Amino acid sequence: MNNPSSDQELVKFLKQYRPNIPESAPDLELKILATIERNEEAENKHNYRKKVGSLVSNNRSIIPCLPRWVFPPAIATTLIVFWSGYHLLVPAFQPDEGAHLEAFFVNNWEDVLHDSRGENMSELSQTDWFNFAVSDRSEPQTTN
């Protein structure tokens, strides 16, 4: 075991004769600060890209990613549904129904032209003409 005084002498000797440290480059301080700034800018850019990337991936997860083979059957199904729907909503025109409709129209017209109600209608119209003439003559009196 060494005595403390010899340890102190050794430490004193080492401190006294420790090699001189070479001087640093004059611009070392500025160089370090510039590197820090450059690294921070690069890191900010990296973080921004990472953020954008995560946003895009989140959006992708909202819209489920479907396999490609699904699309052609889906389009075909859609077309079939529209086509069948159109045919269900618009009734098909049967030839029998056309004949019935035609007969209905013909009967209607005949009734209108040859019915006795047609004479009544002409009488009514004469009465109307009369009423109109009376009212026409009385109007100036009221205005004066």
Place this chain on the structure above:
Amino acid sequence: MLGVLANVLTDNCSDSDLVAQCLKGDRTCFRHLYQRYQHKVRSTLYQLCGPSLLDDLTQEVFLRVWKGLPKLKHQDNFSTWLYRITWNVASDQRQAFAKQHSFDSKLKNQAEMNQVVVKNNTSDLMQLHYQDLVHRGLEQLSFEHRSVLVLHDLEDIPQKEVAQILELPAGTVKSRVFYARNAVRQFLQNEGVREL
């Protein structure tokens, strides 16, 4: 005048205050932390890794510090944490050196040492001789023993804090200090240093 006043104020600021400002993105405060500790960091790195790449290693330490500041839990222990990063950088560098240890790097180190010697040519020859001995004495230690000796004896960090920096039990640090001192003393005595 205002600039000088600001400097005085930041010089009086504690490490934790400066760290808090740094966390708000204040790079001026980080600059003050750098100025406060860069010499200690360089000195430690130099004792542990030698002169080559010293600027690069210092830069690496302070870049890691800036990046790691948000993870620093106890801002009062900034210096311990800083030394831990310094030791990590030195340790990484030692491993890199070990991988690519070549004749070239030896030559480079020798050339750099010669440069230092030429610069200090006017100094006392005995001083240079002792400096060389201390350098070689530290170099012949293992990295673990050298780390303990540099941090405790040259950087004046208490053994308890060294244990925290190196994440070792206090007893291990104590025994390594003992071993390292003995090994260096032995080396210096073998080289003819009688004062120890």
